[in-house]
Every structure is written in C-alpha cells, then in structure tokens.
Amino acid sequence: MNTPIKIGTRGSQLALWQAYYVQEILERGGHSTQIVRIDTKGDQILDRALAKIGSKGVFTQELEDQLRDGRIDVAVHSAKDLQSDLSPDLELIAFTERELVNDVLVSHNTNLSLDSGAPFVVGTSSTRRSAILRHFYPHIKIVDMRGNLQTRLRKLEDNHCDALLLAYAGVHRMKYDALIAQVLPIDTFTPAVGQGTVAIETAVGLDATRKAQIRSLLNHAPTENCLLAERSFLKKLQGGCSVPVFGLCQTHVDASNGESTLQMSAGVVSLDGQTLLRQTASSAVHAPQALGVELADKLIGQGAAEILKSIYG
Numbered sequence: 001m002n003t004p005i006k007i008g009t010r011g012s013q014l015a016l017w018q019a020y021y022v023q024e025i026l027e028r029g030g031h032s033t034q035i036v037r038i039d040t041k042g043d044q045i046l047d048r049a050l051a052k053i054g055s056k057g058v059f060t061q062e063l064e065d066q067l068r069d070g071r072i073d074v075a076v077h078s079a080k081d082l083q084s085d086l087s088p089d090l091e092l093i094a095f096t097e098r099e100l101v102n103d104v105l106v107s108h109n110t111n112l113s114l115d116s117g118a119p120f121v122v123g124t125s126s127t128r129r130s131a132i133l134r135h136f137y138p139h140i141k142i143v144d145m146r147g148n149l150q151t152r153l154r155k156l157e158d159n160h161c162d163a164l165l166l167a168y169a170g171v172h173r174m175k176y177d178a179l180i181a182q183v184l185p186i187d188t189f190t191p192a193v194g195q196g197t198v199a200i201e202t203a204v205g206l207d208a209t210r211k212a213q214i215r216s217l218l219n220h221a222p223t224e225n226c227l228l229a230e231r232s233f234l235k236k237l238q239g240g241c242s243v244p245v246f247g248l249c250q251t252h253v254d255a256s257n258g259e260s261t262l263q264m265s266a267g268v269v270s271l272d273g274q275t276l277l278r279q280t281a282s283s284a285v286h287a288p289q290a291l292g293v294e295l296a297d298k299l300i301g302q303g304a305a306e307i308l309k310s311i312y313g
Helices: 013-028 061-068 127-136 149-157 168-173 208-218 221-237 288-302 304-312
Strands: 005-009 033-037 074-078 090-095 103-106 121-124 141-144 163-167 180-183 198-203 245-253 260-269 276-284
Touching: 005 013, 005 061, 013 033, 013 074, 013 149, 013 168, 013 198, 013 208, 061 074, 061 090, 061 198, 090 208, 090 221, 103 168, 121 127, 121 149, 127 141, 127 245, 127 260, 127 276, 149 163, 163 168, 168 180, 198 208, 221 245, 221 260, 221 288, 221 304, 245 288, 260 288, 260 304, 276 288, 288 304
Parallel strands: 005 033, 005 074, 121 141, 121 163
Antiparallel strands: 074 198, 090 198, 103 163, 103 180, 245 260, 260 276
16 A cells, blocks of 8 residues: 655645645545644744744744654645745645635625725735735725634624735635625735645655656646746745735736747835835746746845845844
8 A cells, every 4th residue: 555645734724725635636646645734833823913923934834844854745835825945955846726816805895895995994914915005005904813714704703804805715715705895906916926826845855756746746837837936036035925025927828829928027015005116027938937036136126125124124
C-alpha cells in the first residue's frame, strides 16, 4: 500500500476546504492521503492586527516547521497568505486553478454599496483593503476585524460593523454568496498577490518522484505563470501579507493570432490612503518573473520603497 501523502493545513473551515479539495484531487489520482491540522500564530493571536504581529510567516511558520522535519509532506496555503521569500529548504511546487479574484462587500443588507456615498462601518483585517478604502471611499468608517470567516460573520451579525470586505473565493467556497452586496472591480480593489488560488509547499528534500506526482495532479500552468509574476513582484518589494501592496497578473489571448501574453497591474498604497502608486506592464508567458521585477522597479522609481519603509518603521 502507498504511504499516505500527509497534507498539512490550518484548522479553519476555509483552510480545511482547501485541504479537502487538494485531498480529493490526489485521491482521484490514485494516492492515499492524511489531513494534519496545525495551529499557526495567526490563528492563535486574535486580539491584535496582523501588522502588529509581523507580516512574515504569520499563517505559515508552524506548517513549514513540520515540512522540514517530515511530519507532513505538503502544506496547503491560501497563496495570498504566503510570505514573499521562502527559505531555501522549502519550495512551492503547484498552484491550483484560480477562483474569481475580486474582493466583495458582504452584508445582511445587500442593498449596501460603497458607491452610494452613504457612510457606514466596514470590517476588515487587511491593510491593503483599509488603505484602498481610505483612498477611494474616505466617508467609510473602518474597524479591524480579525478571526476566521465564521468568526467575522458572527461579529457582523452582532453589529460590530455594517459590512465586511472579504475575498470572493472564501465567501463562495463557504457558500455565503447570498450575503454578497457588491462585487468590487479589480481596477479599484486590485487583489493581494496570490488571491484566489491554493499554493502547495513542500520541503526541497521531499522524494522527487512523489513531488512530481503531486505537481502533475495539482498544478494549473496558466495560474502558475501569473503567480510567478506576482510573487517575483512581491519579493522585489520585500512585501508581506500584512502590507498594502497589490498585484494581479492575468493571461490575455490575442483574438487575431491566438497568442498569449501576461498582463499585470500592481501597486502600493500608503496606510492613510493619501498616496496610491500603480503601474502596468505585459510580457511573454515564458518570462513571468521578469515581468514582476519590472513592475516593482517602476514602482520603486515612483517612491514605493519610501512608503513601505515608513510602514515597516
């Protein structure tokens, strides 16, 4: 009998959805599997904003420790939670096909809209979403809203806020679509790097045959190309999951000749929302990392490094 592939995951319902999704694909491919639930710092510390407890490894460190010592074979992450720079003994071997990438406004009052001009209270734990709100919608009051999706929805029910800002992918996967009041446009609320896809991480030393089998079943090549561009952008800026950096790469197919290119929009927002920097660029599909670096360099030339330095300070 095959040795089970041990799948490490956080214990929230959304994280478990991701793990079961990966498990189903692997088992359809003929592998036995085992789910291993692991608590992370980000799950344990709920009384402080993410930016206050550090931007690197908040939701990944404990999973990565178990990859290193062999207690798990793969770690399943929401790609947007991953730090920009992995340790040299770890690697990402697959990205699953991407879900709709948009942010959404979630409320029991589905008539709410950010564009109405009416003031109301929005809950979010994301510095990116908060900064974009301050830039485009200064009439909106923002409250910090930590916890898993179900915890945030209970706080919404208890009137801690009028609405939540969340990723469509999580809301949809947890079947809360009926609470979506507004799907936000990506040219305004450009998502976090990696939003909407699941990343598969392993130790570099994992058996090469097993690694190749896992990758062949789970990796979606077009999504991987886009994530390589986005993550190279984030790495160049030395950004993490708790700083107001955004980046979205998409594949564009030219209707006249059928050729594919990568098109990416990325930027940085100051915490107070006063300064928003954005750049766009495109490249051939075989050069995603160069595309990400190009965009980061353009933004650094605009002053992005100074914004990020002030935030880290």
